[in-house]
Every structure is written in structure tokens, then in C-alpha cells.
Amino acid sequence: MIRNQWYAVLDSKELRKNKLLGITRLGEKLVFWRDRNGDIGCLFDKCTHRGKGRILSNNMVQCPFHGFEYDTSGKVTKIPAIGKKTLVPYRYKVNAYHAVDKHGFIWIFWGENKDEYPPIPFFEDIDEKFKYDTLIDHWPIHYSRVIENQLDVIHLPFVHANTIGRGCRTLIDGPIVKWTEKELQVWAFMRKDDGTKPKKPEELPKPKHDALLHFRFGNIWQNRLANAFRIFAAFVPIDEENTIIYLRLYQKIWRLPVTGWIITKLANRIGNKRILRQDKRVVITQLPKKTKLKIKENLLQGDSPVIEYRRKRKELIEKNNI
Numbered sequence: 001m002i003r004n005q006w007y008a009v010l011d012s013k014e015l016r017k018n019k020l021l022g023i024t025r026l027g028e029k030l031v032f033w034r035d036r037n038g039d040i041g042c043l044f045d046k047c048t049h050r051g052k053g054r055i056l057s058n059n060m061v062q063c064p065f066h067g068f069e070y071d072t073s074g075k076v077t078k079i080p081a082i083g084k085k086t087l088v089p090y091r092y093k094v095n096a097y098h099a100v101d102k103h104g105f106i107w108i109f110w111g112e113n114k115d116e117y118p119p120i121p122f123f124e125d126i127d128e129k130f131k132y133d134t135l136i137d138h139w140p141i142h143y144s145r146v147i148e149n150q151l152d153v154i155h156l157p158f159v160h161a162n163t164i165g166r167g168c169r170t171l172i173d174g175p176i177v178k179w180t181e182k183e184l185q186v187w188a189f190m191r192k193d194d195g196t197k198p199k200k201p202e203e204l205p206k207p208k209h210d211a212l213l214h215f216r217f218g219n220i221w222q223n224r225l226a227n228a229f230r231i232f233a234a235f236v237p238i239d240e241e242n243t244i245i246y247l248r249l250y251q252k253i254w255r256l257p258v259t260g261w262i263i264t265k266l267a268n269r270i271g272n273k274r275i276l277r278q279d280k281r282v283v284i285t286q287l288p289k290k291t292k293l294k295i296k297e298n299l300l301q302g303d304s305p306v307i308e309y310r311r312k313r314k315e316l317i318e319k320n321n322i
């Protein structure tokens with residue numbers, strides 16, 4: 001996992017008011033909560049005193065062993081054994097991550113604490129006019145495999161033969177892959193095999209429309225099926241072998257309150273779920289569970305989005321995971 005990136009780690013609705021949530025994300029046991037001001041706390045769930053795991057009890061961030069209490073910065077605010085008049089020394093603190101609630105997700109900046117953080121890398125073109133529904137699914141595989149599946153443009157006629165891959169368009173021209181300052185963009189061109197070779201990306205005309213697939217580090221992606229209709233995913237790393245995918249359908253075609261909500265929900269819970277299941281069946285069998293730039297695989301020209309993702313991932317790990 002790459003340090004010093006923003007990661008969407010929870011749907012905002014999963015973190016209720018007055019409720020502490022102890023969960024594993026990015027291989028670490030963390031505790032999340034909303035404080036009185038609406039700020040989000042995210043701390044290492046291990047007490048600084050004598051290492052008790054799960055420092056939450058009675059809906060307070062209070063270690064149940066000797067009663068130390070914590071604030072959102074990870075500082076101990078109260079040590080009952082030294083009395084309320086004694087100042088708590090600075091060394092009594094645990095690691096905390098900067099956390100915010102935005103775009104319907106809880107995000108953490110997984111890395112060093114800073115005075116100023118980079119902006120949250122959400123897609124600017126998904127605004128409040130969209131309605132959305134979220135589907136949450138656990139996959140027993142490293143998140144790199146789950147991301148690569150959503151960048152894989154040659155699996156559709158096989159994995160999704162009876163859904164989005166109908167029509168035997170098995171030959172792939174390009175694809176065209178481009179990095180912008182913020183994201184990886186992919187244009188895919190599938191066609192029936194007419195005996196000609198796949199065209200190289202440079203042989204293809206410059207695309208006039210926006211890219212189909214967009215991926216942003218640390219962990220978000222969108223399939224821009226139409227300006228008013230998007231499939232969005234956050235690939236949330238639990239640990240080296242487990243990922244939770246938060247799959248959203250965003251649409252602003254049907255905007256009436258009840259009808260819009262029903263259509264969005266049904267399309268996500270039935271249509272998208274079916275497609276996701278088709279992917280999951282295949283992806284969770286891939287070995288090794290975690291990918292890197294150089295592994296024993298025989299890749300094709302059509303795998304270039306996956307190769308680009310791996311290349312950039314390696315670059316970011318070398319820069320940030322020191």
C-alpha cells in the first residue's frame with residue numbers, strides 16, 4: 001500500500017454519530033468516530049500506556065484498562081491515575097490520521113501528518129446533482145488485483161459474455177492510455193475479429209470523446225458511461241489479502257426524488273451487482289494475490305492500462321514508502 005495518499009475507507013453512513021467504530025484498514029487496526037464538532041477521529045487502536053488493543057469503551061475513546069482518554073489528534077487528555085489537576089505529558093499519544101467526511105465517504109490521509117494536506121482526489125465532474133447508491137462487497141484478494149480488474153479492457157467478452165460483454169467483440173485496438181496530472185485515463189476500442197491485427201495506440205485517431213475509464217491514486221475509479229451516468233468504485237484495502245469494494249452508481253437522468261432513488265438503487269443492486277459477481281468469481285482466484293510491475297505474467301498490448309497502473313504504483317511506493 002502506498003503511503004502519503006488519500007484513501008476512501010468507509011461510506012459516510014457507516015460512521016454513525018455517538019458510535020465508535022473499530023476496524024482494520026490498510027493493514028492497521030484503527031478506531032473511527034465523530035466528535036462533538038463533527039470532526040472525524042482516526043487513531044491507532046492500541047493504547048500508549050501498556051499496549052491494550054481496542055481503546056474504545058462506553059462510546060468514549062477511553063482505554064478500558066486504566067481509563068486513559070484520547071482526542072482526535074491522538075493525544076491523551078486524561079489519565080485518571082495522576083488526577084485531573086496534573087498536566088498530561090506530551091509523550092502520551094498514539095498515531096492519528098487526518099480524516100474527513102466528504103462526497104459520502106470517510107477519507108484518511110494515510111501517511112505523515114502535515115500542516116496542509118493535498119486536496120481529496122475525488123472526480124470534480126461528479127457533483128451534487130447526481131443521485132447515487134452504494135454497494136459494499138468484500139473480496140479476499142489484495143486491492144491491486146481489484147483495481148487492475150477495473151482497468152482490464154480485454155476480459156469483457158469472456159467474464160461478462162451474457163451482460164456487458166455480449167457481441168463477441170474480442171479484438172482490442174489500442175487501448176489509448178494517458179496520464180494527466182491527476183489520473184490515469186483509458187479509451188478502449190473493441191471489435192469483432194476480422195483477421196486484421198490490433199491497431200497500435202498511435203495508429204488510432206485522436207479520441208474526440210472523454211476517456212471511458214479514470215483511475216486516481218490512492219483508490220478511486222470511475223467508468224464514464226455517459227455524462228449523466230457513471231459507475232464509481234473505491235477499492236478499500238483491509239490488509240494484504242483482503243479488499244472491500246464500495247461500488248456506486250451515480251446518475252442524473254432520473255432526478256425525481258422517489259423514482260430517481262428507486263431506479264438508482266435497483267440498477268446498482270441488481271445490474272451492477274450481477275456484473276461485479278462475474279468479476280469477483282475470476283479475480284479472487286488470481287495468483288499471486290498482490291501484483292507488482294515485474295511478476296511472472298505474459299502480458300499483451302491490450303493490457304497496457306494494467307501495466308501503466310503497475311508502473312506508476314511502483315514509482316509512488318519508491319517515493320513514499322521509505
Ligand code: FES
Nearest residue numbers: 047049050063066
Ligand atoms: S493500557 Fe490503556 S490505560 Fe493502561
Ligand SMILES: [Fe+2]
Nearest residue numbers: 149159160279
Ligand atoms: Fe469486469
